[in-house]
Amino acid sequence: MDDQTETLAFLAYPEAFGARGRVERIDTHISHVFLAGDRAYKLKRAVRYSYLDYSTVERRRHFCLAELSVNRRFAPHLYLGLRPVLRVDGHLLLGPEWPAGEEEPSLPGAEVVDWLLVMRRFDQDALLDRMATQGRLTPQLMLDLADRLARLHRAQPARNDGGGAAGLEQAIAITRANLKPGDAFSASDIRAWNTRIQTALAVQAPLLDLRRDAGRVRDCHGDLHLGNVCLVDGTPTPFDAIEFDPDLARTDVLYDLAFLLMDLCFRDRGDLASLVLNRYLDLTGEDMPGREGLAVGGLPALPLFLSVRAAVRAQVTAAASRRQTTPTQKTAGAVEADRYLQLALDFLRRDRPRVVAVGGFSGTGKSTLARALAPLMGAAPGARVLRSDVIRKQLFDLAPEQALPADAYTPAVSAAVYDRLRLQAATCLAAGRSVILDAVFARPEERALAANLAAQAHARFTGLWLRASEEVMADRVRHRAQTPARDASDADLAVLLSQMRQGAGDVRWSILDAGPTPEMVLRQAEALLRRPGTEGGPSRPAGRSAPVADFFFSPGPAPGMR
Secondary structure (H helix, E strand, O other), X not given: OOOXXXXXXXXXXXXXXXXXXXXXXXXXXXXXXXXXXXXXXXXXXXXXXXXXXXXXXXHHHHHHHHHHHHHOOOOOOOEEEEEEEEEEOOEEEEOOOEEOOOOOOOOOOOEEEXXXXXXXXXXXXXXXXXXXXXXXXXXHHHXXXXXXXXXXXXXXOOOOOOOHHHHHHHHHHHHHHHOOOOOOOOHHHHHHHHHHHHHHXXXXXXXXXXXXXXXXXXXXXXXXXXXXXXXXXXXXXXXXXXXXXXXXXXXXXXXXXXXXXHHHHHOXXXXXXXXXXXHHHHHHOOOOOOOOOOOOOOHHHHHHHHHHHHHHHHHHHHHHHHOOOXXXXXXXXXXXXXXXXXXXXXXXXXXXXXXXXXXXXXXXXXXXXXXXXXXXOOOOOOOEEEEHHHHHHHHOOOOOOOOOOHHHHOHHHHHHHHXXXXXXXXXXXXXXXXXXXXXXXXXXXXXXXXXXXXXXXXXXXXXXXXXXOHHHHHHXXXXXXXXXXXXXXOOOXXXXXXXXXXXXXXXXXXXXXXXXOHXXXXXXXXXXXXXXOOOOOOOOOOOOOOOHHHHOOOOOOOOOOO
């Protein structure tokens, strides 16, 4: 194994980089990162693990080039090139920068001691893990990230030479080999996870292979936790994708997303995990059958994906804790690693799904309540929110925020919307996922559809009808039309007046006063869902508590109600 002691000492000085000021150093289990001037320089550690080998200069050069190539797909403005560490006349110095896409510079008379990956430096407080710790993650930021991930996944060609059951089995095998009893984990917890994960893999293996064959495997990021996403020029930007093993990154797109969802749950921001998951599914349709009618929706495999991601993080955190130098640091790292393993076990626990239908006229706040309830229901990261406004846009191959013409709101189209709502909800329930149906539900037959759907799936059902004064609803609809924030609803005052003229008939669902603040409406809904006869209420398991107000994106006459 190469000794990098001399190189590390050399890179500690700003003169090495021709920079002024102090050089900051960040250490990970596989890299050293030096921050100097407006650049960040990554030196790969001379290490060999079961899943990577950086033990020689040649291998580190190879993987620096691989990292540059892989990550320029995600962040071309961050990844700039390579730079060699040279020995000339017995002294170390940095060679010329080798920009991405250009020929390797000639280095006559110099010995290449090591290689550095050169990146544009960014503010460390722009890392999303730091923003999470500081309470600065917002719903809008996470929606933007979900949009970006959906675009990145869509841009990659489908691959059938990786992923599937065999690909996930490889990731599980690596994790199992590195999960060892000791300061962090008990032998019984490791045995429990090994047993449950193998069972889950066996159950989901046919689906994983079917999804691979249907094009759901792509060259993904592979390590998509919050510490590998930064805010650059106002845009959430993934970086530091896996380069050392293409098979680990060539995976199911939902497995890629699962790392982000798991990390949010671990940080007690399951509310944001729910928001990201629902937005991603709205944009990609990854929870729907394929065009051939095959059951390739990925939701049945999501608990498996989440559990593996948590276990991977557990073993990485445990390895990092063993490198700490003080007993306090070692203990803190071991405790954190065990929390990840407990989360991995929690993800594999089953919860009986339920259906909650949220109805009411435009401006009563259906979507706001649905979003707030979602992370409190069912298996992490919460219920699937199926919104009729979004489904209507999907029928016309439009993004949720794109406006539809009037002829997209005919009775025939509305019937197709409710039929798609039923099909999609049934698919989610079959996957063990709780569902929130967000629609007007003005017709008795539409409300009956929701109740029958739950009965057919043997799921618990609760119907919530939101009621507010005409003045309140009109103010909210008017405010929404004047607000640039994204929303899928095309309803205006004319639509609201039409709904009120037609009425809703005899509504036998639980009536909620939708006039107060969103927090008060949510409390009413939670109280109803906990009443005897509703077969259990919403729960707040670890990783899913959040300030209710975080769900409400814009102020208005009645804060954020939609």
